[in-house]
Amino acid sequence: MSESLLKVRDLKIGATVYPPGEKPHDIEIVHGVSFDLEKGKVLGLIGESGAGKSTIGLASMAYGRGGVEITGGEVWVNGRDILKTPLQDVRSLRGGEVTYVSQSAAASFNPAKKIMDQVIEASVRHGKFSRKDAEARAIELFARLGLPDPETIGNRYPHQVSGGQLQRCMTALALCPEPDLVVFDEPTTALDVTTQIEVLMAIKEAIRDTGVAALYITHDLAVVAQVSDDILVLKMGDMVEYGSVDQIINAPREEYTRALVSVRSIDHKEKEPTSEPVLKVENITARYRGTNFDVLHDVNVELHPGQTLAVVGESGSGKSTLARVITGLLPPKEGSIHFAGRDLSAALGGRSREDLRELQMIYQMADVAMNPRQTVGTIIGRPLEFYFGLRGAQKRKRIVELLDEIEMGIEFIDRYPAELSGGQKQRVCIARALAAKPKMIICDEVTSALDPLVADGILKLLLNLQKIEDVAYLFITHDLATVKAIADSIAVMYQGEVVRYGGKTEVLSPPFDDYTDLLLSSVPEMKLGWLEEVIANRKMESAGN
Amino acid sequence: MHVALKLVSQRLALGLLLLFMVSALIFAGTNILPGDVAQSILGQSATPEALANLREELGLNEPALNRYFSWLGGVLQGDLGTALTSGQDIAESMGKRLSNTLFLAMWAAIISVPLAVFLGLVAVRFRDRWPDKLISGVTLASISIPEFLIGYVLMYFIGVKLGWAPTVATIYDGMSLGEKLQTIALPVAVLTLVVLAHMMRMTRAAILNVMQSAYIETAELKGLTMFLIIWKHAFPNSIAPIVNVVMLNLAYLVVGVVVIEVVFTYPGMGQYLVDHVSKRDLPVVQASGLVFAAVYIGLNMVADIVAILSNPRLRHPK
Known part of the structure; x- marks a missing residue:
């Protein structure tokens, strides 16, 4: 077994809550979570809202959002416990060794600055690349992520590109400093389904090509099944099940995981139209x-x-x-x-x-x-x-x-x-x-x-x-x-x-019109290798045309 | 047409319209005061014949609308009329006073605006810790004390006890810039103290508001230092509200310095206005009102335009 890149042990995270009419008090929102991530692997963190998955993702950068505070445990990145590291060293980790892709790129890009400046900022600031090299690398990443006009798209402001494009720019931002680990926090959740599949493909290929490790956070098991090697299922800050993607999807052990896998299995028979429409x-x-x-x-x-x-x-x-x-x-x-x-x-x-x-x-x-x-x-x-x-x-x-x-x-x-x-x-x-x-x-x-x-x-x-x-x-x-x-x-x-x-x-x-076909084939399915199938099919089709 | 250009020209047109309306208000206001200019000139003991003659001479028997437009026509050509008390051309004597006021306001602004923004940034950086509380406390205290009191206190300690700056800030032609600056040191200090709190609090609030944004978290997760985050990511997005308050305070520095000018006997617009109000010299009061309104509207227009131009969505449409 190779050296583990990220090692989390008994991580406990607390937050201060302000319930209406009561005194503010501290609660624990993550109760002792442990997992390992090797170089070049992808771990999916999955759960519903309140499961603590984003909180755990951010903890791998020693960061707590709002009133959130890491209260116990260890987070080892590249052989050092970042919870016991002074802030200056944590800063060189953030944006250098570990980077972050958020759910809403639209909100996470500074509206007042050009995309290129924001994409290369961390690389330049941490001295990983000169400004010129970083720009060249960003352009290469833009091209690899399938963005239009990779040479010039960086000169635009965030509001001048579409939501799906901006999400890919955010991925470029995360990959630019050649990090060891990228935290993807619901990177496709806010996108339309046909856009989601494009971004998903781009992310998957980028992970494969650069050999970077990733924490992939989502509530959508079908999505995470396409990109992960391992999956950690969380519920209310507790670990429910931790295993390989194959085991979780095809042979879930826990009741809760089974419920997540079989979600949307409502069987509804369509009714015949009546004589008089309402x-x-x-x-x-x-x-x-x-x-x-x-x-x-x-x-x-x-x-x-x-x-x-x-x-x-x-x-x-x-x-x-x-x-x-x-x-x-x-x-x-x-x-x-x-x-x-x-x-x-x-x-x-x-x-x-x-x-x-x-x-x-x-x-x-x-x-x-x-x-x-x-x-x-x-x-x-x-x-x-x-x-x-x-x-x-x-x-x-x-x-x-x-x-x-x-x-x-x-x-x-x-x-x-x-x-x-x-x-x-x-x-x-x-x-x-x-x-x-x-x-x-x-x-x-x-x-x-x-x-x-x-x-x-x-x-x-x-x-x-x-x-x-x-x-x-x-x-x-x-x-x-x-x-x-x-x-x-x-x-x-x-x-x-x-x-x-x-x-x-x-x-x-079938037979479908082009748009319905695109729409239907873009809906992630809860099976391994679905994304590759779709990519292969679409490549074949475009080659045939 | 470019969106930003269109909005800017709209603002300019609105500003001119507003100035026009203010001129009408000023004229109407001075006209409904009891008595008229002839009465003011000749005093209580004037004979009715003398009053009638003077009214005829000054054109006061013309309908108000005619008088307004002939006044406005003169103003548009740079002729603000003649002062009744001294018979001097208003534009000429006021020009000197206005440039003195602008000189004082400019130096107060040069010191207070960067200082306020800097203190605002520091307050955000050390939010809720002692530097923040100290800055807020001192600036709020200084805005709460009446400005004439601060003026006299500074005059007593710095001017009289320490002898660092003159207590009378009368400048005149022939002084070198250095002498002038030393002369106005005290009023500039008082004005700075008066406008600092407002601008600093707004800078702090505007930046704190932006600090909640997701892109600030992105910057934090890039490993930037707090000061870089505030300066590079938060500040550019809080320019509009800050400029708004800065312009309001600059307008105050020009229009609201009456008290300070009187306290320090500074030969500016404020003193000029006060003198002529007490002498009921209506043409001067009208002209001063119009100039003050123009300064106010102009600076607020600048704030609006900066707000439009600082918005990347308007500057770079899709």
């Missing part, structure tokens, strides 16, 4: 005020009672704009909307209270969609008062029924949103929408901000409620796994147009 969107063309291009072109979709239409597409495809048109927030330039057998007024102001009641909405960010100073009971009770005039005991009885439906008990009625978990908040939002007894709910990326297991729970709940309440969902998402789990029919959107539309099985079966 929502009929006809020839919608829309643009935002003050702009001179259409964001939606001639969109036609139907949604049948008690069914789910998934509108899928990447950022900028127009899927959220479609929701704004249907809700009346953005009156369309052309086209009409029929809802529950009547024509809907294009503008929100022209809609009756009944129109508003029957068409509800659930949002991506549950915590900003609720008033933080209202209790759960008040939040759910409001539509009951507004639409049905319920008061007092009657209202309370209905609130309790709704809490029951979303699998939360009466004990939540007096809690505030801040006291709920992310999944619970989204459940309260669902109850609020259901309280109006709608015919249709628009779900805008409702599971995107949630951990996979929690998201699974929400999807199961939504399907269950659909059976009981016979409500139709217009489900907007970028996540194809979610689509497969819940849709009856699917509309694939690309640049403001519906490029593919029909029943689930029909849309997801």
Whole structure:
């Protein structure tokens, strides 16, 4: 066994928390984690939010974010315990021996400085390269990472390149000083799925070509399976399982790991369309005020009672704009909307209270969609008062029924949103929408901000409620796994147009149009060697063309 | 057109419009004061005939709108009118005073702005530790004490007891630059103390705000020292709010120095204005008001333009 590059022993990390109405106190968020990483290997750290994976990643640079403090254990890098090293020496480690790639390159690049200056800064500052050599190396890295115009892209400012390109620039930034170890902290999570696969390929090839070791942090097991040699599964700061990627994916020992591997295995059979659709969107063309291009072109979709239409597409495809048109927030330039057998007024102001009641909405960010100073009971009770005039005991009885439906008990009625978990908040939002007894709910990326297991729970709940309440969902998402789990029919959107539309099985079966093919083949699958397969296929295709 | 250029020209146009509106306000304000210029010149015991004659002579019987536009027309050609009390050309006598005020303001700014920014950087570097608290404490104390009191205290200790600087800051032509600087040392010190706290606190707050950003963490993880991070990564992104406060304080140095000029008998705009207000010399008051407004609007416009130009998104559009 070769010399280990990173050796972590019994790492304990604490943080100061400031709970509302209580005195600040210290808690432990990582409870004794140990692992080894050899030169040139990749270790995947996986877990849900709060698992402590980013915290552990940053600890390998002797860094604690915010009020986080490393309270115990050892972190050995290249044969020295960096927790006992004076700050000056730690500085030469950071950005030199160990570098970091963050989730959001857009936020991690200084908006006021050119990309090149930021990419080479650490190399030059630590005396690894002269400015000229570092620039040459950066250009080489830009080219290797598949960035356009590698010679000149460094002269641009961060806002002048796209999100996927910036994420690759961040990888170049990390690789530039020839580090021994790179910490990748969810480097593809914020990207669209077709962009994610490109960045993933670039990272994988860069790791292979440079022989650098990496800690790869993500919540997505399918992604980490493509790049790692070993995987460490974490839950709430505890090690759950530590083994080779093959063992974790194909023969997980722990219950929790098995749950992560089998996530999104909801089996949903698509329903046949009924005679009369509840929502009929006809020839919608829309643009935002003050702009001179259409964001939606001639969109036609139907949604049948008690069914789910998934509108899928990447950022900028127009899927959220479609929701704004249907809700009346953005009156369309052309086209009409029929809802529950009547024509809907294009503008929100022209809609009756009944129109508003029957068409509800659930949002991506549950915590900003609720008033933080209202209790759960008040939040759910409001539509009951507004639409049905319920008061007092009657209202309370209905609130309790709704809490029951979303699998939360009466004990939540007096809690505030801040006291709920992310999944619970989204459940309260669902109850609020259901309280109006709608015919249709628009779900805008409702599971995107949630951990996979929690998201699974929400999807199961939504399907269950659909059976009981016979409500139709217009489900907007970028996540194809979610689509497969819940849709009856699917509309694939690309640049403001519906490029593919029909029943689930029909849309997801070949022959595909180019875009749907690209989209479907970019979704990471939970199997080893998937990325290589896709790369090989695409190379073959482009060679064939 | 380039986005930044468009925004800058918009700001310039708005500034001119604002100045025009202020001129109307100043004119209206001085006109609704009881009595008129003729009354002021001739005093309480003037005969009605003499008043009528003088009004005719000064054109005061013209409608207000006509008088406003003839005044504005004169101003646009550099003619600010004639002082009633001395009969001197206002533009000429005020030019001398204004250049004195700008001289004082400039030296106060040259010392206070870099000092404030530097102290702000130091305060961020040693946040919540004793250097931060000391800097905040001293500057806040100095802004809280009325400026005339600081003036007299400094005058007593530094001027009288120690004899390091003259207590009367009257400068005149023929003094060398060195003599002038020694003469204005005390008022410059007082002004610096007065404007320091505001600028320093804003620098500190603006940089601390930026220090929460993810790109500061990136810089930390590059192994940069704290001072480099603040200087190279945080400061360039906090320029806009800092410049805003700096310009407000520069405007104060020109417009608000009345008290200090009187305390130190410095021959600047403030004293000039105070003298003529007490003599009810309305043309001078109008002209001074307009000049002060122009300085204020001009400096704030500069702050706006710097804010626009310091934004890389506007400077380098996609």
